[in-house]
Amino acid sequence: MIGGLAALLLCQLAGELLARALHLPVPGPVLGMGLLLAALLLGGRVPEAVGTAADGLLAHLGLLFIPAGVGVVLHLDLLAAGAWPIGLAILGGTLLALGLTGLVAQRLLGRR
Template structure:
């Protein structure tokens, strides 16, 4: 498990270094996940050790939210002062996300012309 955690953290470190050196607008951990994904694709699958370690991390995922909760509590005064812009941003981004998801879903569900012709040809 220690070796697998080291690999995961090295992927995150590599992503962080790439993001900072290249001044990319993408967070380092996201790049690290892409590096890990590419490595797993090249390997041809996910080793059991990685699956077990990832499962252990996911089982204790709630512990990773403690620093975020502490941050919210530490900045409660500022959050209260800027509550309206925060609520508007959350509401607007939620509506935007739902609208984009609906558009993508509608585009994916729309039957193709080939499917329509084959469906009419199969009817008696």
Template sequence: MPLILGMSVLLACQFAGELVARGLALPIPGPVVGMVILLVVLMVHGKVPTSLRLAGEGLLRYLTLLFVPAGVGVMVHFRLIGEDLWAIMLTLVGSTLVTLGVTGWVLDRLSRQHAVRTGRPGNEP
């Protein structure tokens, strides 16, 4: 029964996200909005309920199966990907560099805040 309750919560958040995304004509997918809704609910609640944890662990156990359709799509559309290979590679490398830069910047800011709060010397300027 807890597994059914956890899956129901996940599906309800996804449905709410779809309603919000379509109702407000957001350029963000409904499941992403649903994840934000779930995050806010969990932050307000303060902990992850057991039923939701069980459902999440069950889904994560089989997450690798979701990569099979993507792999098949790559093989089926290999010619199309080859035509735009340079653009795809440039986008992948560029987005990776931006992600690394932003992650480093956020880590630096958080470590400085932590050092100030705890009174320990850190990376202060």
């Protein structure tokens, strides 16, 4: 499991270094995830150590939401003050994402 965690963290580090070196507007962990995907596709399979580490992280995924929940409770007055714009942004973003996903799915399925 330590080897798998090390591989995941090395991908994150590589992504962070790329993002900072190239001044990209993409977060380093997202680039690291892309690098991990590329490595897994090139390897043709998921190494057992990486799979075990990923399963361990996914088993405790709920714990990662605790800081976000604390932030929401801590800044509840700010969220209440901007409830309408935040609500409209969430609603608009959701509708836009659903619409674009539908259009992309129609185009992809139409090409079959």
